[in-house]
Amino acid sequence: MDTLLSFRPLFDLFLIHLGFAYSQYIVLRAGAFSIGNVGLSAIGAYTAAILTVNYGLPLPVTLLAGAFAGLAFGALLAIPLARLRGVYQAIASLAFVQIVLSANLYAENVTGGAMGFSGIPKLVGTGTLLVFALATIHVMLAISRSRLGRAFDAVREDEGMAVSLGINAARTQAIAYMISGLLAGLFGSLEALHSYAVEPNQFGFHLIIVILSYVVLGGRRSVWGPLVGVALLIALPEISRPLADARIMIYGLILMAVMNFMPRGIVDTLVARRTRAANPEVRQAEVKG
Amino acid sequence: MFLQQIVNGLVIGGVYALFALGFTLIFGIHKIMNLAHGGIFMTGAFIGLYSVQAGLPLWLAFILAMIGAGLVSVIIEVTAFRRLRQSGEVEFSALISSIGANLVLVSIAQMLSKTQVLRFPFDTFPVVIFKVWGLRVSALQLAMAVLAILLVAGLSWYLYRTGFGRQVRAVAQNERAALLAGIRPSVIYFQTFMLSGMLAGAAGVLVGLAFNSIHFMMGDPFLLRGFVVVILGGLGSVAGALVASLGFGVLQTLSVAYLSSRLSDIIIFGLLFAVLLLRPNGLFGQDEAGVLRGRR
Amino acid sequence: MTDLVLEHVHKNFGGVIASNDVSMRVPAGRITGLIGPNGAGKTTLINLITGMLSLSSGRVLFGGRDISAEPADKVARAGMGRTFQNIRLQKEASVLANVMVGFHRHETCSLVAAILGLPSSRREDALLRQKAMALLGRFGMAGHADSPAGSLAYGHQRKVEMMRALATDPDLILLDEPVAGMNDVEALQLGRIFRELADEGKAILLIEHNMRFVQELCDHVYVLDGGRLIAEGKPRDVVADPAVITAYLGEE
Secondary structure, X not given: OHHHHHOHHHHHHHHHHHHHHHHHHHHHHOOOOOOOHHHHXXXXXXXXXXXXXXXXXXXXXXXXXXXXXXXXXXXHHHHHHOOOOHHHHHXXXXXXXXXXXXXXXXXXXXXXXXXXEOOOOOOOOHHHHHHHHHHHHHHHHHHHHOHHHHHHHHHHHOHHHHHHOOOOHHHHHHHHHHHXXXXXXXXXXXXXXXXXXXXXXXXXXXXXXXXXHHHHHHOOOOOHHHHHHHHHHHHHHHHOHHHHHHHHHHHHHHHHHHHHHOOOOHHHHHHHHHHHHHOHHHHHHHHHO | XXXXXXXXXXXXXXXXXXXXXXXXXXXXXXXXXOOOHHHHHHHHHHHHXXXXXXXXXXXXXXXXXXXXXXXXXXXXXXXHHHHHHOOOOHHHHHHHHHHHHHHHHHHHHHHHHOOOOEOOOOOOOOOOEEEEXXXXXXXXXXXXXXXXXXXXXXXXXXXXXXXXXXXXXXXXXXXXXXXXXXXXXXXXXHHHHHHHHHHHHHHHHHHHHHHOOEOOOOHHHHHHXXXXXXXXXXXXXXXXXXXXXXXXXXXXXXXXXXXXXXXXXXXHHHHHHHHHHHOOOOOOOOOOOOOXXXXX | OOOEEEEEEEEEEOOEEEEEEEEEEEOOOXXXXXXXXXXXXXXXXXHHHHOOOOOOEEEEEEOOEEOOOOOHHHHHHOOEEEOOOOOOOOOOOEHHHHHHHHHHHHOOOOHHHHHHOOHHHHHHHHHHXXXXXXXXXXXXXXXXXXXXXXXXXXXXXXXXXHHHHHHOOOOEEEEEOOOOOOOHHHHHHHHHHHHHHHHOOOEEEEEOXXXXXXXXXXXXXXXXXXXXXXXXXXXXXXXXOHHHHHHHHHHO
């Protein structure tokens, strides 16, 4: 029982990062290469922290406010990013994250600056996190099976084809940005109300890289990809704990190895292999093509 | 005073250029975003430092750092990217694979340095200040500027005046056509990654000397700046990256000197965001005409 | 009746005239052909009609409404479906999924229902699945429902594109070389389907190289060369037109 309890912080981290991973996943699924969700998480986290500590608002209100702040900024971010494509979109969204980070550092009297915003009561436990994480997975599966998921896939695969079917690509991606913002804001709020303090650098380049690794390593098309990615990369440092100093190196080597041998990510590669086995024609076509 | 800041900014900008040119070279030619570039830069600084500590003269340490960083860069190409090129999934998988490579480098440096901030011995570079027209220029700044100019000139000569360079540029324009014309890809990749790594290694030693601080995490902030410069300069454009680096160095120095250093990042990234909106392909980039949404 | 009318449609790409004063009419209930040698500007014309390219001058009227300045997705929602000369499918997705995207403009369940997975969204999904299977049956493709689209033979991929275009339930269908890469039996089978669609009241614009197919199927044919219309009329008359013969032979 004691050992089980000792894994609880790790499980909490897994649940929070699962939410972050899905907020990244949903924009990639819609064909937008934005990494701005980390900035949106920061906005959600600070919104929830400030409303709780300075204004004493109850938990449901602060969570709602954090999620809505993420959604609103996500919608705003969608407008300029719609003009950009590919890596330019990624860099512009990176600039957005840096602007949020610097603004949080600068606005010391509101955010606490570099020292961070502390003294947040711990209002969120494993149960709450689990409920929100399960709800998120449900929503992701529902979207996949709906017209929205089909529109996301069409826009990602071939924008010209998607518009020829009457899909408004800019609007479709804007919806993805809003869902991403909602999740980022919500899980940012949960993070703030779970860990006593938030500080600006927590939502920076490092977190972007971690979250992107979850999604790309796990698989960025299947709903189960991010789940597998988060589970693996959160568990890895624990499993390799005996290796002490070499842990980071092992982590790096595993990222390299998985990408080398499963370039689409774990789940998507496995799905592709299974389809290929079930459809012998595919192999034929590949040989011909 | 203002002019002094401009000079300081230009010198720093020159070092940024060394870092950014290597990054943009790989991106422009192979369409690979090498996130291990910061780690290669850091490796250069470490090799330079350990060579000096072993008693070698600085000039030799500098050359060893360049060669060492170049080789590390080539090893990363082979281990992190080579297989991915055939998979057709390079865009995303190369990002994560190079993050992995970066972590390996960072982890090795962390173990070697025991997480300490390291410094060059005090007298590694003579502390001499020249005064010209009321401006103070240290011998180190002068050396940095001269080396940056020499290396950038060397790279331009290589790319635009030699047969190898012509092949490299052919691959950048159309990899498939270049391959059909008999250019061997592995030779091209070896050259571009070697060059890119050597430039990063040089930048690493210079930055280590200039800020007198070498540590295993020093690559990350440079990687961020590298993005900015590459995008502003236009992908794969040597001249663009150079102009953007110098401008970036000056802008950063000025905003730190006259505004708060905490505002400096807001200004720089705000500017980057604005530039991208006005010119979706960068200041010097060409329109790639990928937009299908509206009527063109 | 939703007719398509082009009035003096003109397009130049930085001095190169790709479409030169083209006026034509694609009436509902008919199959209209558009032929011409390679590089005559047929695909450019399709892109001008469907909103992928902007007109330099002239008008495109669809059901009496001027759509010349509308973006491609709006044109599609007005009831225009198309296929692509260079097949554009989601290659890894199943045939069924590829066809189902086509229903997009008719889906009615709310966004919230789709996101939350409410019963209305699930009912719609099941209904569309059935409708898609019916379409697959009509094209003799039911057996391929779960195959990845990219694994199919060329002719089958073209059929998937057509089913997807039909799923949008368009009033006008633009078919860009629909039987390229098919044998005569398959082409004939498709021709029958096209005729049925026209009889249902849809307008069809058929771009095709296969002259026999055009002659058998089209009610009226336009001939394009160098961006300009050089002939129009009944297929029989058009193929005998000296200008058309020169245009084609000149190419050889």
